[in-house]
Amino acid sequence: MKPSKFLSLLSSGIAIIMLLSVGTSRSVNAQEPTVLEFDAPISGTLGEGDSQLSADGSFFDVYTFEGRAGERVLIRMTSTQLDSYLVLLDPNGNSLVQDDDSAGNLDAQIVYTLPVDGRYTVYANAYSTGQAGSYQIELQAADASTPTVATSTALPRYFCDESGTTPITKARRKDGVVGPLIEWTQDLALPNLSAAERCRRVASNLDTVHGRLGRNFAITAGRLQNLPVVCAGTAPGVCDPDGLILTASSRDNARQLAIRLGTAINALRSAPPDPSQATSTNSAQSRIDDPTPLAVAPQFNFFDILSYSNCLEDVIQLYQDPQRLKRSGRRSDCLSEVFARYPNGISRSQALEIITAADRYATSSRRDTLLYPPRGQRVRVRELFGFTYAIDQPR
Known part of the structure; x- marks a missing residue:
């Protein structure tokens, strides 16, 4: 089962793929909807020939009521x-709410109060790309006592870990792997909120945004109620009215926090299925290293830290788990010739060749500003490939 996905768009306009989530994704091919009646279950099948979400290629059927x-x-x-x-989409085609496992096990359930009169649309979707099979869908009237989640044993997707001296907002991947997102040191607390209160509030906001916008919501630095914020949005710098994730002290602070959040989720998304196992047990790490140089010279087109980070993350995934990369998709459009030439993966030495070339490109004397990947990604590169960036070398 693959992890969910985020698509984060920061205010620079550069995309950075993250973890955990269809916002307003459109289908690859059109499909006539089927009318869904109350208390009249319908059996369906997903597979070849059905519509596919443009975000991840997963199959879906369309229903209306x-x-x-x-x-x-x-x-x-x-x-x-x-x-x-x-x-669930409103009469104008906007996503209202999405759900994965609220009916228990791997079954989905939405309980929602409709905002307006009209014809609503429902996508009956498979979570994973290429996943096919039969299903049953039903529509029922609900009341205030109807539970939103069928099982009370479900663990939260986002939560605040207060077990240590510093509270940490964490995310739980669909397969159970947990990773830190933001460590709430005192310098990140607001005057009217303690670090622990802010940690809990951000976890709650992330969960709300995920539930409404789904697998591919975007994170951007923008403004809400005239305050600088990190929020969910559909375009760089444009916040969804209900997309608040956290407030910031300034526009620059919002951008920095958005980058920090994106980098952390990238790291969680790339974590092996069992975090208790050493990295050396990963299938990519056990691959016999091929010293053959790349047949295609790396050509780069990134121009800031975010696009650099996305490109580098694709390279790491092409080395570590090319099959996962095929399923989840690229984070960037860099190195298209390399990815076309090596769809089944690259060796450690070939990945190191790309990383070294990317560093030369990013620190060229012709550049106005030297670029380095985010710190967490630099640490991963050092651990995986033994490469240390100049910024991290002893002075």
């Missing part, structure tokens, strides 16, 4: 053959 403002509905998708995923 007539709803009234204030009406509370329950939509459930169950299957023994695939990992169910539901998306």
